[in-house]
Amino acid sequence: MVTELMPAAAFPLQSGLVPRGTRAFVFERIFEVFLLLGTLVGVVVVGYMLYNAYRYRSGSGKGHVDEGNRLVLGELPSGSGGGQKLFTSFFMSMVxxxxxxxxxxxxxxxxxxxxADDESLDVEVEGYQFGWRFTYPNGHTTDGxxxxxxxxxxxxxxxTADVFHNFGITALRxxxxxIPGQExxxxxxxxxxxxxxxxCYELCGVGHxxxxxxVIVMPPDEYEAWYANTTADNATANGSSVDGSVAASSAVAQSVAPQPSLRPAVVP
Known part of the structure; x- marks a missing residue:
């Protein structure tokens, strides 16, 4: 947990340097930081390359090397400051x-x-071919x-009740x-x-x-009113029972499954 970090590592958390909030907000900040640094590094590298290309362009006289000053393999060129630029760029890149x-x-x-929120809502999610079943803390179950x-x-x-699935809500990151047999x-x-x-983001069969x-996100007061009218006995979703939804999903799987050919076999 974050509270178990060493004080030096926890400082960025306390100072607000590390983003906190929804998953979508956190991943947006990560994208923005990588985009900013990538753009900055690209501008510096390309700018320095263009500067040297112009400085040592043909006809400027700065690209001419005397025979006595030619580079020798394994030796640093004279006037380079003993590799100061190399070590400076390496140190900055490392930081x-x-x-x-x-x-x-x-x-x-x-x-x-x-x-770390004790007021979080705990929901159990079970995948099956080819749908999702949700169980709330009071035992109420909805399908789809x-x-x-x-x-x-x-x-x-x-x-999951059968094969491998992958539960994902793209908009909420x-x-x-x-995984079968695991949580x-x-x-x-x-x-x-x-x-x-x-x-489902795992290829799981013909009805994948x-x-x-x-996923219906409701205002807190409307959700509390809806949740207060649910029990473990009236497990329905959109007026359809769980068994009915499972049967409907099975019908979908059968509809997309390959149908046997009705043409008579040709006997040679």
Whole structure:
């Protein structure tokens, strides 16, 4: 956890140098930092290259080398300051790379561990061919629809009833494997209400392309009102029972499966 880091490593967390917030916000900051540094390094390298190309252009007189001053293999050229430029550029590159790796590690450590929030919503996710089943803390189960409140961390415990799947919500930067016989954990926080799509990102059979679910992010008060009317006995999603949804998914799998040929066999 972040609180278990050494004081020197925890300083960037306390000073705000490492971004905190939703997964989407954190990954956006990582992208912006890499884009900024990549652009800066590219400008410096290309600019220095163009400067030297112009400085030592043909006809400038600066590219001419006397026979007695030709370079010798294994020796540093005279007037180069004993390799000062080389060591300076190496040191600066080392500082940039180490700083970037450390900052990225601390950021991804937060993404991996998740926010320390006792008010998070715990939801169990089970994949099957070809759909997603969600179980809430009170035992209520929905099939194909996940309802969560906005501005509240959601902890997902993911598994599968059959083959390998991968649960992902692209817009919320959520992605985790669903492994038979095992459980994986991930989290997300949606900062505003809306409807998102969860898909399977592991090729799992003929109905893989149809394996999706709706993720409905509701205002906190509306979610509490909806959740208060749910129990473990009225497990429905959009008016359809779980068994009915599973049957519908099976029908989808059968519809996309290759159909046997009805043409009579040709006997030679």
């Amino acid at each position: 940039i790379v180490v700083s970037l790796v450390s900052w990225t590690y601390l950021t991804l450590l937060y993404v991996e561990e998740g926010p 629809v996940l309802r969560v409140p906005a501005d509240r961390p959601v902890q997902l415990t993911i598994t 959520v992605k985790s494997d669903a 994986t954990e991930t989290w997300f926080t949606a900062d505003e209400p809306g409807t998102y799509t969860a898909r 392309s149809y394996m999706s679910a709706e």
